[in-house]
Amino acid sequence: MPAPASARRRADWLRAEITRHDHRYYALDDPEIPDAEYDRLVGELRELEQRHPELVRPDSPTQRVGGVPVAGFAEVRHQVPMLSLDNAFTREEVEAFDRRVRERLEARHEIDYACEPKLDGVAIGITWRDGVLEQAATRGDGTTGEDVTHNVRTIRSVPLRLGGRGWPALLEARGEVFLPLAGFAAMNRRAAEQGEKTFVNPRNAAAGSLRQLDPRLAASRPLDVFFYGVGRIEGAQLGDRHSGILEALRSWGLRTAPEARVVRGVDGLLAYYEDLGQRRSGLPYQIDGVVYKVDSLDLQRRLGFVARAPRWAIAHKFPAEEELTTVRAIEWQVGRTGALTPVARLEPVFVGGATVSNATLHNIDELLRKDVRVGDTVILRRAGDVIPEVVRVIPERRPRGTAPVSLPATCPVCGSEVTREEGEAIARCSGALICPAQRKETLRHFASRRALDIEGLGTKLIDQLVDGGLVRSPADLYALRAEDLAALERMGEKSAANLVEALDHSRATTLPRFLYALGIRDVGEATAAALASYFGSLQAIREATPEQIMEVPDVGPVVAGHVHAFFAEPRNEAVIAALLRHGLHWPALPKPAPGATPLAGQTFVLTGRLDSLTRDEAGDRIRALGGKVAGSVSKNTHYVVAGADAGSKLDKANRLGVPILDEAGLLQLLGGA
Numbered sequence: 001m002p003a004p005a006s007a008r009r010r011a012d013w014l015r016a017e018i019t020r021h022d023h024r025y026y027a028l029d030d031p032e033i034p035d036a037e038y039d040r041l042v043g044e045l046r047e048l049e050q051r052h053p054e055l056v057r058p059d060s061p062t063q064r065v066g067g068v069p070v071a072g073f074a075e076v077r078h079q080v081p082m083l084s085l086d087n088a089f090t091r092e093e094v095e096a097f098d099r100r101v102r103e104r105l106e107a108r109h110e111i112d113y114a115c116e117p118k119l120d121g122v123a124i125g126i127t128w129r130d131g132v133l134e135q136a137a138t139r140g141d142g143t144t145g146e147d148v149t150h151n152v153r154t155i156r157s158v159p160l161r162l163g164g165r166g167w168p169a170l171l172e173a174r175g176e177v178f179l180p181l182a183g184f185a186a187m188n189r190r191a192a193e194q195g196e197k198t199f200v201n202p203r204n205a206a207a208g209s210l211r212q213l214d215p216r217l218a219a220s221r222p223l224d225v226f227f228y229g230v231g232r233i234e235g236a237q238l239g240d241r242h243s244g245i246l247e248a249l250r251s252w253g254l255r256t257a258p259e260a261r262v263v264r265g266v267d268g269l270l271a272y273y274e275d276l277g278q279r280r281s282g283l284p285y286q287i288d289g290v291v292y293k294v295d296s297l298d299l300q301r302r303l304g305f306v307a308r309a310p311r312w313a314i315a316h317k318f319p320a321e322e323e324l325t326t327v328r329a330i331e332w333q334v335g336r337t338g339a340l341t342p343v344a345r346l347e348p349v350f351v352g353g354a355t356v357s358n359a360t361l362h363n364i365d366e367l368l369r370k371d372v373r374v375g376d377t378v379i380l381r382r383a384g385d386v387i388p389e390v391v392r393v394i395p396e397r398r399p400r401g402t403a404p405v406s407l408p409a410t411c412p413v414c415g416s417e418v419t420r421e422e423g424e425a426i427a428r429c430s431g432a433l434i435c436p437a438q439r440k441e442t443l444r445h446f447a448s449r450r451a452l453d454i455e456g457l458g459t460k461l462i463d464q465l466v467d468g469g470l471v472r473s474p475a476d477l478y479a480l481r482a483e484d485l486a487a488l489e490r491m492g493e494k495s496a497a498n499l500v501e502a503l504d505h506s507r508a509t510t511l512p513r514f515l516y517a518l519g520i521r522d523v524g525e526a527t528a529a530a531l532a533s534y535f536g537s538l539q540a541i542r543e544a545t546p547e548q549i550m551e552v553p554d555v556g557p558v559v560a561g562h563v564h565a566f567f568a569e570p571r572n573e574a575v576i577a578a579l580l581r582h583g584l585h586w587p588a589l590p591k592p593a594p595g596a597t598p599l600a601g602q603t604f605v606l607t608g609r610l611d612s613l614t615r616d617e618a619g620d621r622i623r624a625l626g627g628k629v630a631g632s633v634s635k636n637t638h639y640v641v642a643g644a645d646a647g648s649k650l651d652k653a654n655r656l657g658v659p660i661l662d663e664a665g666l667l668q669l670l671g672g673a
């Protein structure tokens, strides 16, 4: 029986509605309806199509994953070649690029450039005919690529039908398929759990996903695409600027990089590079540089091409984040809580913009899993400010006669036994207070910026103080006299006096900072703030039972156990008593009603400069009232607190419609104080 007209109309409406919501969600980052409502629309369409199979159309949102795996990859000839880009690695090379552009154009004015991130993914050309997705092909050698339509159809942000108005009869949009970092991590976690091979990096994972014959596999991977230009286009004009092309693509439901901007002249280019370089490690996807393009299409035509690269564009690469180096030694570092961390001592190598000669191997399990050995050649990764890490060994380059590393039986610093609790990845030195390494780390943590912030008390000085027997616990710091300090090597009278003054200054602190500074296992700043806020005083925390401590929001039995055990240990109590005798103090907190956490469940992002308090202090106070502080803005952010000179986070908040607070608004929310 043919489908009744009402069912046909409803299916058409559902398809259009789902396509519209896809556009809002993926292209505009501005969803109109909750996910559950969206799922309901898709469910209804699926049910309708099952009841009336003649209503199924290839561009229906239900038809992303085609039924059968393909037999192989057909070749696709690109009618407009897919170009590559020349690279620039230095500021001088960018200046030379801009100079060449201006000279060739005989331009006396500065050039407008469109700038975008250069995604580390797989180049793709996707064709829509009469608005319906027809074909997707990889770049291949630039002339001939592979048909990966069956896999690209599974990418949720690629519309099967173009939205908006005015799209051309034939459009081939070019872009980059990539795996967002979170999706990559989840995919590798799943693979590791199932004993499967993990991918080395998101780019390989994206390329591997596109090269699957069975589209169900690609569909299970959270691939995404950003479009950055057009190849073939028929039946419409695209304005006169590259930035206009991006705008048009967006209006038809294609995702483009949110970081795309138009800047003026070479200074604009370099400022864009700097800015994105700083934000690089916080972006949800991997980028390996930025791309600059002359924005005017007319000027692009006048500049033309050399070989396979346009004269009007260049990729400005960031320093490589991964390099090869060799392992000279593997040593064990002893942390504040006695945790033994294996550290690889490396042949120094320039990576991610710095020379690196050490990398953490995290813990014994991780070391054994990666099977890193002395003499190995390894891939070293340093991304942004993240601690450098060994990604993996190159087994083909392993010299003969290497041996796997094992956990030492005794602490390499104090010789105490090394213990490892059942089910724990971390092994610990049992030397506690007799281990100089633990003592030094305790002092480093105590003096650190977010703890008691003792200026001038650095790593080397702490080593000298502990090794010389002058200081055993944080309380001993406050008994130091300027003349004791001045007698130390490399310490002048002025520095000694400054340190005594800094110590004096640090006596006035806050309860959350003091608790954090004590270095209780698993008590970070957020937990310290929550404990302070819940109990209101140090005395109340000291007297609390583990059950009472567990009533603090987000504190579970393990952390409660650590807190209780810390205060139950007489040697810790003695240090605390001595610190109080030395005059450490903090303002009394108003005793909150039990469980009073008015900001619980609310996430804040702080940006820009505040006048009456630092961002750290604002964060402490938000956490003390149960709120969370996040580093980046998303649709789950409740408030963005914007101070002076707030930048891209404020822009994003405006785009996503996240409420914005100024300093006065924040203070009001924090209770006026």
Ligand code: 5U1
Residues within 6 Å of the ligand: 083, 084, 085, 116, 117, 118, 119, 228, 229, 291, 293, 310, 313
């Ligand atoms: N963002 C971006 N990546 N990318 C790669 N734009 C861009 N443009 C390219 C390539 C190969 O080529 C055009 C300049 C032709």
